[in-house]
Amino acid sequence: xxxxxxxxxxxxxxxxxxxxxxxxxxxxxxxxxxxxxxxxxxxxxxxxxxxxxxxxxxxxxxxxxxxxxxxxxxxxxxxxxxxxxxxxxxxxxxxxxxxxxxxxxxxxxxxxxxxxxxxxxxxxxxxxxxxxxxxxxxxxxxxxxxxxxxxxxxxxxxxxxxxxxxxxxxxxxxxxxxxxxxxxxxxxxxxxxxxxxxxxxxxxxxxxxxxxxxxxxxxxxxxxxxxxxxxxxxxxxxxxxxxxxxxxxxxxxxxxxxxxxxxxxxxxxxxxxxxxxxxxxxxxxxxxxxxxxxxxxxxxxxxxxxxxxxxxxxxxxxx
Numbered sequence: 001x002x003x004x005x006x007x008x009x010x011x012x013x014x015x016x017x018x019x020x021x022x023x024x025x026x027x028x029x030x031x032x033x034x035x036x037x038x039x040x041x042x043x044x045x046x047x048x049x050x051x052x053x054x055x056x057x058x059x060x061x062x063x064x065x066x067x068x069x070x071x072x073x074x075x076x077x078x079x080x081x082x083x084x085x086x087x088x089x090x091x092x093x094x095x096x097x098x099x100x101x102x103x104x105x106x107x108x109x110x111x112x113x114x115x116x117x118x119x120x121x122x123x124x125x126x127x128x129x130x131x132x133x134x135x136x137x138x139x140x141x142x143x144x145x146x147x148x149x150x151x152x153x154x155x156x157x158x159x160x161x162x163x164x165x166x167x168x169x170x171x172x173x174x175x176x177x178x179x180x181x182x183x184x185x186x187x188x189x190x191x192x193x194x195x196x197x198x199x200x201x202x203x204x205x206x207x208x209x210x211x212x213x214x215x216x217x218x219x220x221x222x223x224x225x226x227x228x229x230x231x232x233x234x235x236x237x238x239x240x241x242x243x244x245x246x247x248x249x250x251x252x253x254x255x256x257x258x259x260x261x262x263x264x265x266x267x268x269x270x271x272x273x274x275x276x277x278x279x280x281x282x283x284x285x286x287x288x289x290x291x292x293x294x295x296x297x298x299x300x301x302x303x304x305x306x307x308x309x310x311x312x313x314x315x316x317x318x319x
Contacts, residue, residue, distance in 0.1 A: 002026065002027055002028055002029035003027060003028055003029065003121055003249065003250075004029045004031050004116055004119045004120045004121070005022065005028050005029065005030055005031065005120065005121045005122070005123050005249065006030075006031060006032045006033075006034060006108075006109060006112060006120055006121075006122050006123065007019055007022050007030055007032070007033050007034070007123045007125065007246070008033075008034045008035075008036060008066070008105065008109075008122065008123065008124045008125065008126065008130050008131065009033065009034070009035060009036070009045065009049060009125040009126055009242070010035070010036050010037060010038025010039045010040070010042075010045045010125065010126030010127065010168075011035065011039070011044075011045045011048035011049045011052065011086060011087070011125075012038070012039030012040065012045075012048075012078070012081070012082035012086045012087065012225075013081075013082050013083075013086075013087060013088050013221050013222060013224070013225040013238075014225070014238070014239065014240055014241045014242045014243060015039065015045075015125045015126065015242045016048065016052055016087060016218060016221060017218060017240055017242060017243040017313070017317075018123075018125050018151070018241075018242030018243045018245060018246040019033065019049065019052050019125075019242075019246075020052065020056060020214065020218055020243075020317055021243050021246045021247060021250070021312075021313055021316060021317065022123070022246045022250075023053075023056045023058055024056070024316040024317060024319075025246070025247075025250040025316065027249075027250040027251065028246075028249065028250050030058070030061055031061070031062075031112055031116070031120065032061060032062045032063070032064060032108055032109075032112055033049050033053065033061060033062070033063045033064075034063070034064045034065075034066050034105035034108060034109065034130055035049050035063070035064070035065050035066050035100075035105065036066040036067050036105065036126045036127055036129055036130050037066075037067060037068050037069060037070075037075045037077075037126075037127070037129070037171070038075075038077075038078075038126035038127050038167070038168060038171050039077065039078050039081065039082045039086050039126070040077050040078070040079065040082060040084075040085070040086035041068065041075070041077065042065060042066060042067065042068040043068075044085060044086045045086060045126075046063070046065045046100055047094060047095060048085070048086050048087050048092075049063055050063055050094075050095035050098035050099070050100075051092055051093070051094065051095045051098075052217075053095070053098045054095050054096065054097055054098055055213070055214055055217050056214055059097045059098045062101045062108060063098055063099075063100050063101065064100055064101050064103050064104060064105040064107070064108040064109075065100040065104065065105060066104060066105030066106065066129065066130040066133075067105070067106075067127075067129040067130055067133060069129075070127065070129055070171055070172035070173075070174065070175060071129060071132060071133075071172055071174040071175050071178075072172075072173075072174050075171070076171070078167070080228065081225065081228050082224070082225060083221075083224045083225075087221040088220070088221035088222060088223060088224035088225055089224055090220040090221045090224075092217075092220075104133075105130040105133075105134075106130050106131075106133035106134040106136075106137055107134075107137065109122070109130065109131065109134040109141075109145075110134050110137050110138045110141060113134075113138075113141060113144040113145040114138075114144050117143075117144045118144065118146050120144075120145055120146075121146070121147045121148075121149060121249055122145055122147070122148045122149070123149050123151075123245065123246060123249055124148060124149070124150040124151065124152070124168075125151045125168075125241075125242040125245060125246075126151075126168055126171070127152075127168050127169075127171035127172040127175060127176070128150060128152070128168070128172060128175040128176045128178075128179045129171075129172045129175040131148065131175070131179050132172070132174070132175035132176075132178040132179055133175075135178060135179070135182065141184075142182045142183070142184025142185040143184055145185055146185055146186060147185060147186045147187075147188070148179060148185055148186070148187045148188070149187075149188045149190060149245060149248065149249050150168070150176075150179070150187065150188065150189055150190065150245075151168065151190050151191075151195065151241050151242050151244075151245035152166055152167075152168035152169050152176065152189060152190075152191060152276075153166050153168075153169050153176070153189045153191040153192070153263070153276035153300075154166040154169075154191045154192040154193065154275075154276060155189065155191050155193050155261070155263075155276065155278045155300045155302075156193055156278070156302070157191075157192050157193050157196065158192075159192070159274070159275065160192060160196070161274070162271070162272075162273075162274065162275075163271065164266075164271070164272050164274075164275040165266075165272070165273065165274030165275050165276075166191060166192050166274070166276065169265055169274045169275070169276050170273070170274030171274075173265045173266065173267050173273055173274045174265075174267060176265045176274075176276070177264060177265040177267060180263050180264065180265060180276075180296070180298055181264070181295065181296060182296065183296040186299065187296070187298045187299065188248070188298070188299040188300075188301070189263065189276065189298050189299070189300050190241075190244065190245040190248060190301055191276065191300065191301075193300065193301070193302055194244065194301050194302065194303065194304045195239055195240070195241040195244050195245070196239055196241075197239070197306075198239060198240050198241075198244045198304060198306050198309060198310075199233070199237040199238065199239060199240065199306075200222075200237060200238055200240050200310070200313075201235070201236065201237040202226075202236045202237070204310065204314060205219055205222055205223070205226065207314055207318060208222070208314065208317060208318055210318075211317065211318030211319070212317075212318060212319055214317065215317050215318040215319075218317055222238065225238045226238040240309075240313065243309075243313050244304065244309055247309050247312055247313065248301065248304070250312075251308070251312060253305070253308070254304050254305050254308055254309050254312075255301045255303075255304055255305075256303045256304060256305050257301070257302045257303035258299055258300060258301045258302055259299075259300050259302055260297040260298065260299050260300070261278045261279060261280060261290065261297060261298060261300060262278070262279045262290045262291075262292035262295035262296070262297060262298070263276055263277065263278050263279075263295070263298040263300075264276075264277050264279075264292070264295060265277070278300070279291055279292045279295070
């Protein structure tokens with residue numbers, strides 16, 4: 001039976017890849033998309049998600065617009081990474097059929113979790129603001145929503161927005177902290193440890209350009225994104241952050257190594273705000289238990305089968 005998922009997304013380029021993979025994965029049953037600010041404004045991420053749903057022939061899935069800003073502070077966007085429109089300045093049309101439902105993203109999340117208790121996995125491809133707001137609406141939400149898989153954070157590697165903070169944690173540290181401190185659900189933090197070097201290159205782009213209309217749609221937004229990454233990588237390629245996160249839910253065997261640690265998010269440091277702080281200490285006088293014994297454990301993939309992921313993504317999108 002397919003896993004029911006809510007895909008919460010700040011649809012930029014890699015997020016579009018992840019949403020597309022979710023729709024093309026028979027292991028997953030997307031029961032809703034929810035949009036959030038992040039790479040660009042929530043108005044744009046909502047529109048980008050709606051157009052993607054139409055491109056992939058899934059207008060019947062509910063789409064709920066989410067938060068336009070973090071719990072604390074003003075939004076900061078990344079047009080230099082994803083383009084002014086969030087999808088590589090590809091010049092796509094607006095969605096003609098898909099419109100957001102009346103509920104907010106947080107309201108729809110609570111509604112669906114209670115409608116399908118214990119059945120839904122929440123895949124978060126952006127800041128965790130919507131899920132934090134859902135918790136504020138329904139503090140018992142973790143009883144009904146068993147698993148959160150978040151594309152965010154950096155456990156043992158540098159950040160990508162600051163020296164220590166990954167973008168989606170940095171966009172809303174308070175929201176991330178609220179979600180990570182809930183003991184009632186399992187949280188998987190698919191961070192830069194595995195996403196930053198899970199790459200798609202020029203040959204992969206060429207393969208997508210020769211595929212289906214949906215494949216060519218994904219390919220059209222990638223050059224702008226790859227130009228940004230090329231300056232960092234020294235070769236023409238880009239990270240597939242969100243697509244890897246979705247792939248891990250669809251095919252758990254992609255994860256080849258993982259650890260569980262207490263994680264908290266730094267909220268006030270002048271240089272470290274948004275850092276996902278991982279406590280790797282063990283108290284040997286207490287049976288080797290973590291020092292932060294009152295902090296829930298977060299599952300952190302530390303290695304993945306990149307070739308398995310790459311072929312899974314390309315073969316499913318190009319058809």
